Amino acid sequence: MEKIFHFATIRYVDEPGSPLRRDAERNRQLLLRTAYDLMASAGLDVSYEDIARAAGTGMGTIYRRFPQRRDLLDALFSKHIDTVIDLTEQAARHDDAWTGLTWFLERQLEIEAQSRGLGELLRSRNQATTLVQRAHERMTPLVAGLIARAVRAGQLPPGATPADFAAVHVMVGGVMDASRDFAPQLWRRALRIALAGLRHADLSGDMPDEAVIDHLYHDEKN
Incomplete structure (x- = not known):
């Protein structure tokens, strides 16, 4: 795939x-x-x-x-954003929800590893563009569907949400950015750790809503 x-x-x-x-x-x-x-x-x-x-x-x-700088960013990265959306759609068609989720996250981060700029665009609140916001709006329901399937299959704990996966993306992306120059593959280990933790986490209590994703990815002024 x-x-x-x-x-x-x-x-x-x-x-x-x-x-x-x-x-x-x-x-x-x-x-x-x-x-x-x-x-x-x-x-x-x-x-x-x-x-x-x-x-x-x-x-x-x-x-x-x-x-405008956003004109340049949109021209540079629109095809890359389309590719990430396509990955989400492919993952949503996977027979096994957990495999689809983990495949998507790894492929997305692999693309970000090839370009620091793209990773910053996808994960930076200060650089968020309308293009990226629309991408997240298209991707979130697909990821939510995979998560719901994984919960029903016992592959994720009840209470898992798209915001949890957004947090994994931001956290692992931070490791990628911090270690890019001296350990460029460290993010893969961080991803495995984060996903294993999420899969076995106690997520009882209040669940984050989709507004958390907006706050993680988008500056309120944009």
């Missing part, structure tokens, strides 16, 4: 027209490739100045193509 995603699979359609338009599209693609490479290694804090310098273009060029 594994779906391998590479930035090279993203395609932008050249609009027919004058050589100037083709040159403009080439500049746009150059900026996107440069920004993606920089953010994959350094994260979302890469500045427009850094991108323009690495691409060999002027600042005016990048601001003409992407007036």
